[in-house]
Amino acid sequence: MAATGADPMTSHPDFAPLLTAVHWNADGLVPAIAQDAGSGAVLMLAWMNREALALTLVERRAVYWSRSRQKLWRKGEESGHVQHLRDIRLDCDGDTLLLLVEQVGGIACHTGRPTCFFNGPTEGGWRILEEPR
Amino acid sequence: MAATGADPMTSHPDFAPLLTAVHWNADGLVPAIAQDAGSGAVLMLAWMNREALALTLVERRAVYWSRSRQKLWRKGEESGHVQHLRDIRLDCDGDTLLLLVEQVGGIACHTGRPTCFFNGPTEGGWRILEEPR
Known part of the structure; x- marks a missing residue:
């Protein structure tokens, strides 16, 4: 694992083609x-x-770019809900990534839910289908 | 099913809150x-x-907006590979949708593959993991 301050592009040139x-x-x-990676959720x-x-x-492990904070976001850095990377895919157009992860704690969402996709459609609007654990 | 020219917002006002x-x-x-919706892929x-x-x-059925063509894109309108909508979710931030679909023909990708995410990482770059059917 690289030190936080290292340049991953130069310290790991094998990733450059990716x-x-x-x-x-x-x-x-x-x-x-x-x-x-396990449940497919x-x-x-x-x-x-x-x-x-x-x-x-x-x-x-999953490291994202936070658009709201304009900084790197090591998923789980505060919550502990790290996403260990099992595999990764790039789509046909090369403009979307799919990460297959092991979700620590079984909670991916900052609301405390297993997944961020917990709102389902009803006639009156979106309804919360799952409460935080 | 609405006619193509109908305004789905006014003809189906129940969807307005969504x-x-x-x-x-x-x-x-x-x-x-x-x-x-079946395999979880x-x-x-x-x-x-x-x-x-x-x-x-x-x-x-899944209808997208094609950014490259700047027009509505009824998935499968040319290929026949329609995506029948089984359910839909909105995420915690309200800015991403998840469609649970039944994929006609088992082929979602315009390249003829079941999924668009068919490129896996190698030391030399992304490698195609699956050939078209």
């Missing part, structure tokens, strides 16, 4: 879907920049 | 993840605008 092939958007980001969608993907590959 | 609650981005879009990520989501709810 980073180069991604079609980053105008903001230098791509969406990354996290899926539970879709846990969340977040964003990655080049450094976040490099760190994810180096550290074997 | 549409209003979504946090559309600056372009009026949100990412929508399609997951196979993540099939693809595409984008929806307000009309695409309304049509998806009305027609019970």
